[in-house]
Amino acid sequence: MSPIKDTYDSQGFVIVPGLISPHDFSELQKASETVVNRTRKGSWPHRRTVGKQFPPFDNDNPDSWGVQHVMHPDLGESAVVFSNWYTSDDLTRICAELLQCGEEDLQLELFNLLINPLEHSFALRWHRDDVKENALPEQEQAALDKWHTGVQWNTALYEDSCLYVVPGSHRVVRTPAQRVHSCTLKPPSNPMDMPGAALLTLKPGDTVFYNSNILHCAAYDHKVKRATLHACIGDARYGATRGRNILQHGLSWVNEERFKKQLTTKGKRMLDRLLELSKNSSVDGISYSLEG
Known part of the structure; x- marks a missing residue:
């Protein structure tokens, strides 16, 4: 096994x-600027709005902390730049290594962009992406035991000190003290109050790959420029396991x-495998993983 x-x-x-190669890095920064400007001007409706932490997102606030669906063909050349990076050899090689699968098993999923709001600093509460905050310990452990079917990552285009995690928490249920800080729907005033918390700082070009059921939260400073590629890839060998978490978007x-x-x-x-997932997941059965 690799380090x-x-x-x-x-x-x-x-x-x-x-x-990311120097050429691709420049192209990704340019594409990001283009889609962020469209979003801020109101000509791209798929965005994450300040005041809403998880899907479904609304348009109740003009300030944005994310751009959704950056591979959408309506974004033109920018979408091509993003989809080329998402399917690049270096990136998919790491994903296959972490998932212990072959390239022929990789499933196209989500690709979004995390940005700084312009007017309001914003934070996400402590959460696991596909485990309810009020899950009982045995429910939580059951969810953690099966959540090895995909990998999520953040790639920073500018220095990024927004993501907080509890290392090792992707395998074990929360302690009573950790539950106190993660059963609320409100973001923390100080993320470091969470027992075991660590702040991850990414330099431009760094990518953090993580299990999205690790206990994590984020804090966005509206005064600090952020453009971080936020995406996930699944392992199609596990069928509809990831259906809710992906299709809810x-x-x-x-x-x-x-x-x-x-x-x-x-x-x-990779798209064909996503379409197969969608076909095998009931539309009526798609619900939202989290509230807030």
């Missing part, structure tokens, strides 16, 4: 620098032929 896989398994995350646009045309050959195969 990064060892770290990922034991800590629930691993930071890998330098996956609204991905009907991936069925469009023009989206498939913008993908690389590898990307088209």
